[in-house]
Amino acid sequence: MRKDSFMKSGIYRILDYVARLVILNVLVLIISFSLLIVFSDQWWPLIITGLTFFPSIVSMFKVIKDYEDGKNPSIFKPFFVNFGKYYVKSIILTVIILASAFLLVNSLTVFASNYNESVANIIGYYLTISVIIVAVFVLIQLPLVIVNFEGLSIIQYLKLSAVMGFKDIVLSFLTIVIVGAFLITALVYPIVAGVIGISLPVYLITKMTYKRYSLLSDKHALEEE
Amino acid sequence: MTRNNTLTKEQKKALRKERYDAIMADLRNPVKKAVRGRKIAGKASSLLRTIVFIGLSFVILFPIFQQLMLAFRHPNDINNPLIVWIPEHWSLVNFTIAIQLTQYWKSLLNTFRVSLITTVFQLASTALAGYAFARLKFKGSNILFWMVMLTLIIPPQVTAASRALYFSNFDIFGLISLFNNGEAIALRGPGKDYIFYIMAATGQGIRASLFIFLFRQFFRGVPVELEESAQIDGAGILRTFWSVMLPNARGVITTVALFAFVWQWNDVYYTSMFAVSSSEFPLLTMQIINTAEWLGNLLLRSDLKYLVSADVRGSSMFTSLIANTEAFLMMLPLLIAYMFVQKLFVEGIERTGIVG
Numbered sequence: 001m002r003k004d005s006f007m008k009s010g011i012y013r014i015l016d017y018v019a020r021l022v023i024l025n026v027l028v029l030i031i032s033f034s035l036l037i038v039f040s041d042q043w044w045p046l047i048i049t050g051l052t053f054f055p056s057i058v059s060m061f062k063v064i065k066d067y068e069d070g071k072n073p074s075i076f077k078p079f080f081v082n083f084g085k086y087y088v089k090s091i092i093l094t095v096i097i098l099a100s101a102f103l104l105v106n107s108l109t110v111f112a113s114n115y116n117e118s119v120a121n122i123i124g125y126y127l128t129i130s131v132i133i134v135a136v137f138v139l140i141q142l143p144l145v146i147v148n149f150e151g152l153s154i155i156q157y158l159k160l161s162a163v164m165g166f167k168d169i170v171l172s173f174l175t176i177v178i179v180g181a182f183l184i185t186a187l188v189y190p191i192v193a194g195v196i197g198i199s200l201p202v203y204l205i206t207k208m209t210y211k212r213y214s215l216l217s218d219k220h221a222l223e224e225e
Numbered sequence: 226m227t228r229n230n231t232l233t234k235e236q237k238k239a240l241r242k243e244r245y246d247a248i249m250a251d252l253r254n255p256v257k258k259a260v261r262g263r264k265i266a267g268k269a270s271s272l273l274r275t276i277v278f279i280g281l282s283f284v285i286l287f288p289i290f291q292q293l294m295l296a297f298r299h300p301n302d303i304n305n306p307l308i309v310w311i312p313e314h315w316s317l318v319n320f321t322i323a324i325q326l327t328q329y330w331k332s333l334l335n336t337f338r339v340s341l342i343t344t345v346f347q348l349a350s351t352a353l354a355g356y357a358f359a360r361l362k363f364k365g366s367n368i369l370f371w372m373v374m375l376t377l378i379i380p381p382q383v384t385a386a387s388r389a390l391y392f393s394n395f396d397i398f399g400l401i402s403l404f405n406n407g408e409a410i411a412l413r414g415p416g417k418d419y420i421f422y423i424m425a426a427t428g429q430g431i432r433a434s435l436f437i438f439l440f441r442q443f444f445r446g447v448p449v450e451l452e453e454s455a456q457i458d459g460a461g462i463l464r465t466f467w468s469v470m471l472p473n474a475r476g477v478i479t480t481v482a483l484f485a486f487v488w489q490w491n492d493v494y495y496t497s498m499f500a501v502s503s504s505e506f507p508l509l510t511m512q513i514i515n516t517a518e519w520l521g522n523l524l525l526r527s528d529l530k531y532l533v534s535a536d537v538r539g540s541s542m543f544t545s546l547i548a549n550t551e552a553f554l555m556m557l558p559l560l561i562a563y564m565f566v567q568k569l570f571v572e573g574i575e576r577t578g579i580v581g
Contacts, residue, residue, distance in 0.1 A: 151240070151244060153238075153241050156241065160245070160248065167252065216251060220247060220251070
């Protein structure tokens, strides 16, 4: 009886959730960063990180969303199932993201270094910054759009992310703030990133955007064949 | 095996497009858009309200905060550029100096007495005048009323000289000089606080015309049937006023009383014009002005000069520091009283739309 009441208590639920987040965090770390940590002096683990980081983040979003929906309380199996399910799309998106990031950083560097030379450089500089802002808004929404709307093409995901990113600009801005805050925390205190630094912002973002996405995703859910 | 696997590439593409279009159509839904727009507008207006309220509160509270911090700052810190708000050395020296130089307790008592008695007279005279203008119609009553209103528009400086002269040689149709060895009496001068009471009792107090207007407007709104029923019961005009009209006028009485009290408390103009304040009968407002003007001399004459060094004593910053502390001490009773009558005060402002 006492065990039952403890399991129903708020403290238990909070601790249970924290444990889940820590496990998910460790899963992402093991999949994406373990080799990078072990072979820190080599360059090739970076490829593994690049190939697994975004899919594992998407998978984490999906696991947390399913738990919030009350669909699936497990962690390990759903994580790897979703990892495989979204892998191809995520990898393609990773390539697009990395290519865009490279192009944008390159443009910014060029425009910034020639800033005082001509008006075109000034316009290009601010234009690049604007595009970066838009790209950040899209990137923040991308995993959420992928896990909420299944069966769309890559281009449609990108377009929908842009729409969702600017639909509720305050929420998107808050999301960016959360991610930024956790990135800074992770840089200053790497141990925080190791324990909960990835899964906690993912949980917060899912929770914040849950209402907005769940109505649409429920309505447009892909029928189980 | 899922149904998707049996579809051709074109069919899958068409399905994807259909789903995407459905999601986008849902996002573009005008009803949802309107609801979202309303929500955003609500949030934006709430945010704007919050910003405005914070700004207003800041504008009102910041000077009080600054005054408080200055009052507790030790005089030796006045030239310290590092201190902006919070004092480095907290001290009550400013209060000691201010209380002693202004004869604070005596001034406070006198100011309170003058304000209270004036308020009572203001209430009595303006309520009667307001009732008369509202209900007792006689030839030229409207002209008289608008003449009263004219005193609200005319600045007090216009009538200052004639008033000062009138009260310096006060006489009523030669009656006073008849019984005073042929001489008028001087109502104006040190310690003669009854000049305020006379003015208030005769409807000439500070902004009395405004109070008359408020009472008139209120009494005009009271149903005539109430008075008529009182008259049927045999009540005369004064009895009707006292027993029927006044008990209903609680709100306007509170408003007038509060404003009359606060304005009299803060009055400098009439107090200095009639030269009422003196060392025997000090009033707070004049004491602040006097000490600010003669601070150096006053300090030298008192034993307080040892509290601060000579270079600080000569500084104009020190003068303003002490004047600020005195002003804070003057405000303090009103601030404390405001905590108790806050509800009435706000009600009064709401009801009449005037602010002190």
